[in-house]
Amino acid sequence: MKLLKIFAGSIIVSFLVSSCSTVLKSTKINYLTSNYCQPTIQYDYSQLETPKNKIQKQDSILNAHLSKHDLLVSQAIGIETYLAEYLQVKKDTLKRLVLKQKITDRLMLTTIEINALASELDCNGERINKLADYIDDINNKKTRNLTVASVTLGALTTVATVLIKNNNAGNIVGVTGGLLSAGLGALTISPKGKKIELRLQRNLLGNIWYNDNTNEAYPNSIWTLINEKQFSNSGENDLQESIKNRWTQYNFDGKIDSKTQKLFFDDGGIYTADDLHSRANMLNELQATIRSLEQDLKSLAVRLNSF
Numbered sequence: 001m002k003l004l005k006i007f008a009g010s011i012i013v014s015f016l017v018s019s020c021s022t023v024l025k026s027t028k029i030n031y032l033t034s035n036y037c038q039p040t041i042q043y044d045y046s047q048l049e050t051p052k053n054k055i056q057k058q059d060s061i062l063n064a065h066l067s068k069h070d071l072l073v074s075q076a077i078g079i080e081t082y083l084a085e086y087l088q089v090k091k092d093t094l095k096r097l098v099l100k101q102k103i104t105d106r107l108m109l110t111t112i113e114i115n116a117l118a119s120e121l122d123c124n125g126e127r128i129n130k131l132a133d134y135i136d137d138i139n140n141k142k143t144r145n146l147t148v149a150s151v152t153l154g155a156l157t158t159v160a161t162v163l164i165k166n167n168n169a170g171n172i173v174g175v176t177g178g179l180l181s182a183g184l185g186a187l188t189i190s191p192k193g194k195k196i197e198l199r200l201q202r203n204l205l206g207n208i209w210y211n212d213n214t215n216e217a218y219p220n221s222i223w224t225l226i227n228e229k230q231f232s233n234s235g236e237n238d239l240q241e242s243i244k245n246r247w248t249q250y251n252f253d254g255k256i257d258s259k260t261q262k263l264f265f266d267d268g269g270i271y272t273a274d275d276l277h278s279r280a281n282m283l284n285e286l287q288a289t290i291r292s293l294e295q296d297l298k299s300l301a302v303r304l305n306s307f
Helices: 002-018 027-033 058-065 068-076 080-088 093-163 167-189 204-210 220-226 239-251 258-265 273-305
Strands: 196-199 268-271
Touching: 027 093, 027 196, 058 068, 058 080, 068 080, 068 220, 068 273, 080 093, 093 196, 093 204, 093 220, 093 273, 204 239, 204 258, 204 273, 220 239, 220 273, 239 273, 258 268, 258 273, 268 273
Parallel strands: none
Antiparallel strands: 196 268
16 A cells, blocks of 8 residues: 555656656757758859840840740849840850850859758758657657556556455545546647747748748749749749648648747747647748759750750
């Protein structure tokens, strides 16, 4: 009887402690919550040479040689004037070579921009997933411990009930042990998981959610492409709108409150493992969309190669 009381007391204490949801703090957490994926420098796009004025007959020349899709791509990456001039110049071989080099350089730069942004998103997706897995491991260990405690307490309660000859005492022990075992069992079904604090100084999801690139986290060429309806399969919503709609429907069940919006799209806060998994999935989805822009560049490159 004394042994059961001692064990029950320890179980009650562990029950109360395990039911408290705490924010984890450790060296591992600190390392992963630090955004080592963020670029170490600020890109200066002002140095890019972009033609300011259209050449004579530019629109008619481009419309005659390019589809609407490829024309929009050329405008987004800033080569339409170079391209129109290249198509207009016939005999000046040197000038054509210079113009072709400028067009090729801009195509290459846009490809680099796409890959750089996709790499940052990929890095963040892996970082956040690692955080989520770390918390999952801690939560799973707690659940296993609660399961063992519940089974052990149930077994001791059964033995004590049989050994105690006083029916009233035996009933009390049985009921008390049963309640404690049931409580521990309930915790294994719906445990209160651990959480972490994650603060966001550079939130690439926020640019998409608010359709705002004033911080220039996205290169102008990419931002222009994802805000043009022509580059989505439906043609009804641009890529930015499509991504936001999918997040709303599949990550937030069609609606989102201000607290969740701040957590995912502003400066962060306290995350559960499920929140982190959702964030990682959103980063990976955005990465795939950014990489898909290479298909649009390919279409233009194939057409230019035929000139």
